[in-house]
Amino acid sequence: MAKQADSKTRSVRGSRTGRPIMVLLDLLGRRWALRILWELQDAPLTSRALRSACDEASPTVLQARLTELREAGFIELGEGGGYGLTPLGRELCQTFMPLHRFAERWHGKKNA
Amino acid sequence: MAKQADSKTRSVRGSRTGRPIMVLLDLLGRRWALRILWELQDAPLTSRALRSACDEASPTVLQARLTELREAGFIELGEGGGYGLTPLGRELCQTFMPLHRFAERWHGKKNA
């Protein structure tokens, strides 16, 4: 019931050095990855609720990102269903929290 | 000598709400976007040096990201050539700095 691309054979894509920061930047630089983490900050969401939160992004990509982020240890699938951040994932999101304030100021400057 | 896609007609892609944070997450969630900002942190780089720093990514995408990040006001093309962060871009990078430490710890936990 799973495809679950082999994380050993799958190349890192865009980061041939293997340096952790590059691997991370590459992983987070995929479509919807940052957004997914962002949407899970407040509370766990079911796959379908997450899809709604992400502007009805196609389930194909969402599922792909979900699998990747799960393999990375940032999110997990709860027992009663629904995706949530792991402690590690929560740490990661803390790093991006200031981004919100930045985005607001940035938007202001653009329309200045 | 430029194409410079019209930033008024181009849709936001993946963020139909228009909320600044979503626009930002979408912009940064494109291939090589985060990496480019990261590589420019230390010092300005020429387009070719940047390409080398980014594992020889294709100049097509790099040029696309460069244009987008420039329109966003995060980077700029210096007079004597070479791309560098704007003050705003530097602020943005400050947000991602802690990511480096996180990446190291993350890599450690993965191979635990």
Added chain:
DNA sequence: TTCCTTTGCTACATTTATCGTAGCAATACG
């Protein structure tokens, strides 16, 4: 001038990623 190098940037064909719609199996309720 001519030659050589480097700059930012582009063309084009191929490959990969994502989209959008539909639907599956499993589970749970009635």
Added chain:
DNA sequence: CGTATTGCTACGATAAATGTAGCAAAGGAA
């Protein structure tokens, strides 16, 4: 049984990224 959820997948169409090659402009030498 039906009906509604859950996570997840198939598949054809479209958009994005790759890899190789090359352009025009600018700056040195000679």
